[in-house]
Amino acid sequence: MERVMCDLTIDYFNGQLTTEEQEAFERHLESCADCQQELAEWQALSEDLPYVSELVEPPVGMKERVLGSILGEDSPAQPVVSPTPVIPMESKKPRKRSASKWLPLVAAALVLSLVGNAYLGWMVQDQQQTLVTQSETVDQLVALVNLQPLEGDSTGTASIVRNGDTIQVVVQASSLPELSNEEVYQVWLIDEEGPDRAGTFTSTGTDGAVVYTLPAGQDFSWDQIAVSHEPNKDSETPLGQVLMASAISAPETE
Amino acid sequence: MSFTDEELYTRILTKDSEALELLYDKYERLVFSFAYRMMQDQQRAEDVVQDVFSKLWRDHAPYEADRGKFSSWLLTMTRNRCLDVIRKSSKQQEVGLLDKDAERVNDTMHDxxxxxxxxxxxxxxxxxxxxxxxxxxxxxxxxxxxxxxxxxxxxxxxxxxxxxxxxxxxxxxxxxxxxxxxxxxxxxxxxxxx
The missing domain is CATH 1.10.10.10 (Winged helix-like DNA-binding domain superfamily/Winged helix DNA-binding domain)
Structure with a gap:
């Protein structure tokens, strides 16, 4: 009987046993030093064999499909910050950074934004047109991105506009969830140290927009933008659900 | 900035999607190339890549550093998944001939x-x-x-x-x-x- 089991090592290694056989073999394996040793031997002897494979280029878009699918299915489990309302800071304390909470979210948003959101294309074009036709002075559109929905189905765009030394961040959003009491939508600019506040807004119907002007002389040094649903306009770090996010950056000026 | 495989693996256990992406970038070509060698079909190889990383993300596949290198473990997982798919589809190929629809990585090592x-x-x-x-x-x-x-x-x-x-x-x-x-x-x- 034991002999027969010991003959199954290769078929076990190659996954050729039925579920019942496999379970029986694993029970046997626990107490059979010979089989344990033989299995380890097959493992060691074949360790280099994967490298026989010729290196081939993965199909175009595989990363977006694979990670998009894995993280997309998982999106309900995205870390959304604690629902407990926090009392607004009274004085200007040093900003509390929460980069560790943000990075996974931002990475997910990045992957989603790579996947693309074609149906917003018209909106981007539309906005570009508007900005171009309205710029009597020297407004310069330096970046324009689609915001990727993370929670709910809000959509929107974010753009960076430069006029001389003044840099403005313009966010437009639609299909926003309803606000109650003092709730607002908060725009965040994010770098590897965490989120910075960049304007709040409310909605008319389900649409909303905000223009945030950076302090004079400050460069646009962030690489992500996000919009969250906050209990009031005083959140120093995101407390509510993050509705949308995207990668965004301003190219260096000459 | 670089992390060891073990560090990335540990972060993945805490659902850190950035770590998943870093690990993916590191091993994408290797896992795909091996899967392609096993499956001899681009689409099926991609499905295996998806399954392997999905398992890593979702099931907390148990990797123990003291039992060998991470790359060996990942490749073993890839092989097991390939064999599983092959067995289930019972489409076992003849020896040797690979279909050549995947683009070979050219000899220049740039990038x-x-x-x-x-x-x-x-x-x-x-x-x-x-x-x-x-x-x-x-x-x-x-x-x-x-x-x-x-x-x-x-x-x-x-x-x-x-x-x-x-x-x-x-x-x-x-x-x-x-x-x-x-x-x-x-x-x-x-x-x-x-």
Whole structure:
């Protein structure tokens, strides 16, 4: 009987046993030093064999499909910050950074934004047109991105506009969830140290927009933008659900 | 900025999607290339890549650092998944012929991640070693490792007695190993340096 089991090592290694056989073999394996040793031997002897494979280029878009699918299915489990309302800071304390909470979210948003959101294309074009036709002075559109929905189905765009030394961040959003009491939508600019506040807004119907002007002389040094649903306009770090996010950056000026 | 595989793996256990992406970037080509060799089909290879990383993300596949290198573990997981799919679809391919629809990585090493360069070097050495095996030994390695056939099937395909299959596989692999040994920093316990 034991002999027969010991003959199954290769078929076990190659996954050729039925579920019942496999379970029986694993029970046997626990107490059979010979089989344990033989299995380890097959493992060691074949360790280099994967490298026989010729290196081939993965199909175009595989990363977006694979990670998009894995993280997309998982999106309900995205870390959304604690629902407990926090009392607004009274004085200007040093900003509390929460980069560790943000990075996974931002990475997910990045992957989603790579996947693309074609149906917003018209909106981007539309906005570009508007900005171009309205710029009597020297407004310069330096970046324009689609915001990727993370929670709910809000959509929107974010753009960076430069006029001389003044840099403005313009966010437009639609299909926003309803606000109650003092709730607002908060725009965040994010770098590897965490989120910075960049304007709040409310909605008319389900649409909303905000223009945030950076302090004079400050460069646009962030690489992500996000919009969250906050209990009031005083959140120093995101407390509510993050509705949308995207990668965004301003190219260096000459 | 770089993290060890173990660090990334640990972060993945906490659902850190950035760590998943970093690990994916590091191993995408290797896992795909191996899966493609096993499946001989681009779409099926991509499905395997998806399954492997999905398992890593969702099921907390148990990797233990003291039981070997992360890359070996990942490749074992890839092979097991391939064999699983092959068995279920029972579309077992004939020996050898690969369909060539996947684009080969060209010889220039620009933009190649470090892992890919390592792979290429290791690959050349092991293929060189393989070329020194006798034809029937190469064939048995192919059927055993890349096709994952049962002993019974190997015995029938190669028309050799069932009782000799195991011994022949072992002999072929040991020859291969002996060929490789002088060329790489090989340790007595069977771990390698790459």
């Amino acid at each position: 190649m991640p470090e892992q890919a360069v390592e792979w290429k070097e290791k690959s050349e050495r092991i293929r060189e070693a393989l070329s020194h095996l006798k034809e029937d030994q190469r064939k048995i390695v192919e059927l055993f490792y890349f096709h994952g056939y049962s002993q019974d099937r190997i015995s029938k395909d190669l028309n050799i007695p069932l009782g000799t299959v195991k011994g022949r596989i072992r002999l072929a692999l040991q020859h291969l190993r002996k060929r490789l040994e002088p060329e790489r920093g090989e340790f007595a316990d069977g771990t390698s340096d790459v």
